[in-house]
Amino acid sequence: MKGLYCRAGVSDAEPRFIIQETTLPDVLDQHQVRVQVKACGLSPLDLKLLSDVGIQRDLIPVGREVAGVVLQVGPKVTFFQPDDEVVGILPLDSPCSGLCDIIDVDEHYLVQKPEKLSSVSVAGALRDGLCAYTALHTHARISAGHTLLVMDGASPFGLLCIQLACYHGVKVLTTSHSPQKHTFLEQLRPSVGVQDPLVARVIPVYNGSDLLPVVLEETGGLGVDIVVDSGGDACCPFCWWISLMIVIGLLPWSPPLHLRVHHELITSVMIPLIQTVILLDKFSWICWSKAG
Template identity: 45%
Template structure:
């Protein structure tokens, strides 16, 4: 069997992606199903989380967002049958990779895939969809009429978040790092209330306050912020981070700072952040306190770390599949590739691509 694994050194400081075509053949344990993988969405590897969830193992899984056909069911499985088309997310502690010919997954971690939704679309939408659904519904508590700012709106996560927020009646603004991303966002239907090109705007704060009549936004969803306090100047930031725009153009990305976000939040605003190492200084906390604002941390794998909220998790995935079937959600697939090409792709995969990269078998 073909598969891709991540080999990590004993001290966790070095890692190497490895492709093999002679991995042991899998079988389904009790409560699990064996899936013939047809597609797997690719995301930049979170090495820290992978090592933390597999601390006694140096051979780690690669690829978690799968769609395929049930090949075998284990004892006690009742929710799916052999031959069913399913999609789901493998846990970080999975013994098998999603980037493989086959993978074993709990029957309670998959849902049936609608026939009209192809495997590439399902695999490309499931993790961005769970990310966006969690941010908007469970942490941002978005309701009709709210104003939402989605940072890096042209990414796979951002695109789905924009569509969900619009579907739920919110006024959506989104940031773009450059003109290529801005052009992409301006062509989305239905149109976004405001596309903020960070390479051209002088001040994110002024732009957002102008768009909201000085009231500020109800919710901000970021995909990483700079650890810059309110007393530091933007000109003092070192713009050393380079990323590919998705059109062959290499551009510097102007960072969004925590001061930007805190300043544009309105009364009772909600800040949903993907920055795990967020540091708030006393002035930052005081500013948030005076606004009655809330900060939530968004980790897209949280639902598969515990079975305590399994019902909500399955509801999210089922609702996403229904929305894909009805074309209420339209993920953007940046490109697809074959299984042997996964190692080289992941080594250079940027989190800022326009859309999603998907492996197909």
């Protein structure tokens, strides 16, 4: 059986990804489940994170979000039985690549796959969906009536934040970072006869539009309750972060445009004002919300 692995510490001239033969033990551990993989998501590898948690390997398995069918279960497995359709995330220290035909994984890393979703859809949405759910429910504690600003709503993470928030009765504003993304997000806005739009307002920031007045106009001068920033390509400069804090009522003043960022400033000013910094996998999902 073959799987895809990444070779750590190689030069640019050497192949970084290789196909490696793997074998599985004849006998499963007490709580292990043997799964035939139907689909696998390809999330970025964070070699530094693996090093920080003490995982040192020459070959790093590629692919952690998997969906498949249970083939066999260990003697103490209670949640699953053969032929169950499951989905899960392999742990960081898993020796198995999700791109293998068959993998062994602890039952606690799996859940039942929703019947209405295909294996491909589940595996593709699992990582960003879990991040979005954790950001909105665990950290921001969204509820009906809140107003949410999602930075770069056309990103996979942003799009899932929008859908989850709308499902729970939250008013959503979002930013677009290219004309193509703006067109896509505008399609989520209401048409005639639609009462519950996914997005109430799409704010283009690629053309130099000022975010602050648009948000204040849309919220009647009150600002939004929660801001979620994926921390990726849409991550804003420090002065824009300050502007976002003004949007949600954390700062009553506007900083000078010539403000420069230093580590001491971030420590003394940013940290007390950020409600939560969500650390998930490779990225820091930044989530601000009003206190109280």
